[in-house]
Amino acid sequence: MVQTVPCGKEARTHFAFDPAYTSLNHGSYGTYPVEIRSVLREYQERTEARPDFFIRYEYRTHLLDHTREAIAKYLDVPTDTCVLTPNASTGFDTIVRNLEYKRGDVIICCSTVYPAFENTLQYLAETTPVRIRKVEYTLPASDSDICDAFELVLEEISQKRERAKLAVFDTISTLPGVRMPFERLTALCRKNNILSCVDGAHGIGHIPLHLAQLQPDFLVSNCHKWLHVPRGCAVLYVPTHNQYLLNATLPVGIGFVPKDKRNHVIETTAFVANFASVGTLDDSAYLCTPAAIEWRKNIVWGYKTGEEAIIDYIIDLAQQGGRIVATMLGTEVMENAEGTLGNCGMTNVRLPISMNDGDSSDPGQGDKIAAWVNRTMNVEHGIAVNAFPYAGACWVRLSGQIYLELDDFERAGLALHQVCGKVNRGEWDS
Template sequence: MVASTVDLAFRTKEGSQATTQETDDVVQYGKALREQQFLFDPNFRNLNHGSFGTIPRAIQAKLRDYQDQAEARPDHFIRYREKELLDESRAAVAKVLNAPVETVVFVSNATLGVNTVLRNLSWADDNKDEILYFDTLYGGCAKTVDYIVESSYGRVSSRCIPLTYPCEDDEVVTAFNNAVAASRAEGKRPKVCVFDVVSSLPGIRFPFEAITAACKEHNILSCIDGAQGIGMVHLDMTTLDPDFFVSNCHKWLHVPRGCAVFYVPLRNQPLMRSTLPTSHGFVAADASTQRVNPLPPNGKSEFVNAFEFVGTLDNSPYLCVKDSIRWRKEVLGGEDIILAYQEELARRGGAKVAEFLGTRLFENKSGTLGRCAMVNVGLPIAIEGDGSGLEDGKVRDEDADGLPQVPRGDVGLVTNWIQKKLIEEYGTWVSLFLYRGRWWGRLSAQVYLGLEDFEWVGEPLKDLCARAAKGEYK
């Protein structure tokens, strides 16, 4: 067998560890794994795993089996069997996160988890509470902050912390500390900070460990949006000890959409009064208004019980978590090997694309931004202008002036045209974004990809950027 194009240790069939130089009896990452284990169209290369994730054939079979069981005996499965399987998945994911099993439940996606936190927190009537967040926060979560502010009728405000990448991790911490000081100097009370594990666009590792620690120092609640998290970077809830953490399992853990693990330590579970929407697990504080829960009693905590049943939904993805974790161990070699492969492939693959395009990677001097499974490559195209009025308010990129340029008013047209042509002509898709007056492409590294896939994508990007610069998008 031919091993992956990135030389790492892989798990042999006997379960021992061996390098690609020592044996041919290794797990085949890359194209072979893609063709044998996954469901992709053979004419499509998925370099955008970070948006929607995907599942192997084995997990699709488990998903359908759970759905079939639910249809065969609905009451038996939904009322009883599903709860047992759910507990097994909670135990499995708790082990990956190094978290007590009683602190983890499931929600449909990370955005819902962030909503659950912010909509359950109470805001003081003195109008001093404030929500802090960074300008790289995912748009859906940033809009959630906007809604909380709007619907609070003045009781809570928000404060965006701007960052200018590629900055160093300690600069991010400094920006946070300065924002806290500014908030308090203005008579505000910073109550909670929402931040990433790995930001969406650009796809970079955020110093979430350091910001969590800084939140503790300032007595501010930490709410971590780990939409890009579990299955991509190492996570340890016992060591990290955030106040709230949510991470999509359907992105990097090979779990069906949509499923996210929601971690709340015991100390904060009383703050999460309700699921979204409120369902049978809710227990009113007023004892005189207690209502009957028609579901079988289970003796679990109020927090865990509330999230077990949130209306009649297809919870089959939640049940697949334990199966996906097992598949990743038995077929791929386990979490440590997977994470190491993805990060190395992102670094090496991204470097090859940048070299081919004659550009550079989105990285800081210490190399911490790329400690994940996504890489951002500069594209050979920029926006006309001197840097004033940039879409993100940042200083114009130092390399932008030497690139072919398109009118500022055509930014949306160019972005959409390139992405559509990638699908129509090349059978792939790359997340494009603007930063400091130029375009960047975010590429995902996964076990079903190899260096040859990154080498391949350089030509489509180079071709479409050149055609866009000539105005073909018009």
């Protein structure tokens, strides 16, 4: 392992990027340093050298537990409240498809819910008695506006004599990529006796998560996005008192206990064992988590080190970089009056694109334009960004990360100016 790694260009040398490629879209797929790549390959080689021995007598007996211990310590919770899944979507499906629903039950989600999660909720509405109710708002809304809209939905559900069973909301939403008032929403759920499910896909390694203080009923978070762990690895947090609600994995593994053999409360060890063997996969990425957490301790930014350096740097870089790009484009950064939406490592800049050009009768035109912008930025300029339509405009989400500097945002601004000009001149093809 290395000693100290300053944020910026020196940190970039620890990643396997093509010299001609700039990743300003870390939030989509993440990446990890070459030191962790070596750890990943070591575990893969150990697996293939003695498959049965490694999987049965090393991975399942102690290596997986060591990983869970490292994640639990990082999140400030007991080890047996944390299990691993390949991604946050798998963890989310595991939660909501284990719960039992009856007529009158309602699941609440936000209007910026992750599309895959929304699809799962729609599937539940089609196959169970549960009803889905969205909290509607348009960003940039204030934290209070979002929480007020949430409470209004609770009132409407109560007036219909229905029951809010579960509420789903983000730590940081995907598109737009903004920080949500998840702490306040979790407290509102607790106050109103509603199960809280926090979509922390962009949480761990990105913003401080003190789960002992937050006390959500469920939380899922991708380690492979912001914690510098290889894909795919996510943590599913379930406090002991809720573990009886999750009796099966997806797919159902060998640890499943049928109802006629099940007590009301599953022992914690049984809950953990249920997730230890969910079909045969290459789980080497899981085992890299302790090494990734240790590697991050070497990061420095000014007088700051480790997690403080990483989190503060990526947030500061995203905020400054977003303002630079917005100035270059003559537009704006998505932010509310309180400045809370941008308190994360992603920024959203409005693109100078007229959404009324071309075939305005095409409801999917915004998606087509955004897809063309993303592809053109990647293919012609070697810069990864995430453009998307929202509220009648086209925006771009840019991610800060320890391997980036402000000049990366400046080059992106120049390229985006050229690409947007082509769109406005009609020189784009869906």
